[in-house]
Amino acid sequence: MTVAAVVFDVGETLLDDTREWNAWADWIGVPRHTFSAVLGAVTAAGRDNAETFRYFRPDFDLATERAHREANGRGEQIEESDLYSDVRPCLNELHRRGLWLGVAGNQTAKAAALLRALDLPVDHIATSAEWGVAKPDPAFFEQVIATAGVEPGRIVYVGDHRDNDVIPAKAAGIRTVLLRRGPWGYLWADNPVARQNADWVIDSLAELPALLGTA
Known part of the structure; x- marks a missing residue:
């Protein structure tokens, strides 16, 4: 598919x-x-x-x-420098190919506004605070499917967390990518349960366009 x-x-x-x-x-x-x-x-x-x-x-x-x-003026901030270096090249290439791109995670409503201010080449940005439901609740991934507007088998969810990303997304019928990045990604990239539920495990978003080109 x-x-x-x-x-x-x-x-x-x-x-x-x-x-x-x-x-x-x-x-x-x-x-x-x-x-x-x-x-x-x-x-x-x-x-x-x-x-x-x-x-x-x-x-x-x-x-x-x-x-x-x-x-106290010490609140949450998200700036261009907080993006990993492989993010924009990956998003730009997937956008060029005409794929629908979304961002959805367990974050605050402020984080959503800060992400939108970065003007990423994506079609939709949402957070758990805006949706009123957080991962790994199945309702979160039901919302992902509804927002993307296509069958779950045609959606790929990319994340670093075994229990919040890979397992519940897979249970919803979504295809999954586990990114070996950050403490959770490194901890679980070779975990048998994670491997069983991840369609792919990658070390960088730079790998994603080529990988999806064969999917």
């Missing part, structure tokens, strides 16, 4: 999350390497990223602290 649409996750797929994680470490007042190490341990245990904060502040509430950051 010919691929008609490609939808991309955001963090560690399109965006290097280093700056945002460092901003959180600074905000809660812990050394960046310490925060990173605990995040890695949470990741390896297959738990939600938000649990990282509770090791440092047991009563931490992510939504409240995010609002406090914004109010």
